[in-house]
Structure formats: C-alpha cells, structure tokens
Amino acid sequence: MNIAVFCSAADLDDRYTTPAREFAGLIGRGGHTLVWGGxxxxxxxxxxxxxxxxxxxxxxxxVEFLAASARKNADEMVITKDLAERKAQLLARADAVVVMVGGMGTLDEATEILELKKHGMHGKPVVLLNAAGFYDGLKQQLQRMEAEGFLPIPLADLVFFAEDGAGAMAYLEESAGPR
Incomplete structure (x- = not known):
C-alpha cells in the first residue's frame, strides 16, 4: 500500500517523534511505501x-523551492513546480492518507484532502494521527460541523482519528483496497 503522510518538516519533541518512529516502522515492516513531502x-x-x-x-x-532540502537516497523523488501540484501528486500516488502533526502547510493539506473526499473526488481512507492530543480541537470542530449539518457525509466516513500508529495502521489495512 502507498501511504501518503502529511507532516511537519520542523524538529519536534519526543511526544511527536516517538509516535512517528513507531508508525514509520509499521509502514516499513508491512512492506508499504511512504509517499511524503520528500x-x-x-x-x-x-x-x-x-x-x-x-x-x-x-x-x-x-517542490522546486524546497528541492535543496530533498532527501537524496529516496527510491523515487519527484520535484513539482508548486505546492498545489505537490498536493495533487501526493494524493494521486497514495492508496491511503495519514495526517500527522504539523503547522499551516499540514493543516492546509489535511483540509484539502478532506474537502476532496467530501465531494467524492477520492474514496481513500484518511487518518488523523492524533499524537499527544494534537488534533483534539480539530476533532471537536469537525464534530460540531457534523452536528450542525455542515458535513454532507458522516464524519466517520470522512476521517478516522487514531491515537497511535498501531491504530492508524489497523484502520488502513482494514479500509484500504482498490480505489
């Protein structure tokens, strides 16, 4: 399975890096491919x-303006002209999406992925990996949107909130299939 992961390029403390390492190990040991920002x-x-x-x-x-910081030993590296093309390529190459902790760029990517799913533009499983409760506020906001009629599909069909990497992987392996 190709798993697109959206996350921060910032250095973070152990409450975020430990769950990331655990999830990364599950991806690799499971024979999966990480599709990520490079x-x-x-x-x-x-x-x-x-x-x-x-x-x-x-x-x-x-993306072109970040190409100097791209990993040199990836199995494959694609350089896009802009962030919009990058997001499109990440989604196109993925069988499933996991959003980890991050800043404005990660939040932008998450909301676009959810908006596209809401409109039926993809049916891929989407997980928000809620390390250290990072996405508790967003979860509450999405629940309010659902309760007040702003979501045309049930929240459970839109996104899964996982508390750890094992929960995220279990959901993906159960949900992912031909899309």
Missing part, C-alpha cells in the same frame, strides 16, 4: 528514516 528535516526525516530502516520504500514529492 524533506530531509524534522518529522519528515524521522518518518523517512524509520520507513527505510525497517525495509519500506520511499517516494518523495518535493
């Missing part, structure tokens, strides 16, 4: 290192 820094590097060390493949999708 960066050699921060949580992106933690994920890539963990997947590669545990036997998985790496497909990076970077």
């Amino acid at each position: 960066s050699e820094s921060g949580l992106m590097k933690v994920m890539a290192d963990g997947v590669q060390e545990s036997g998985g493949r790496l497909v990076g999708i970077s």
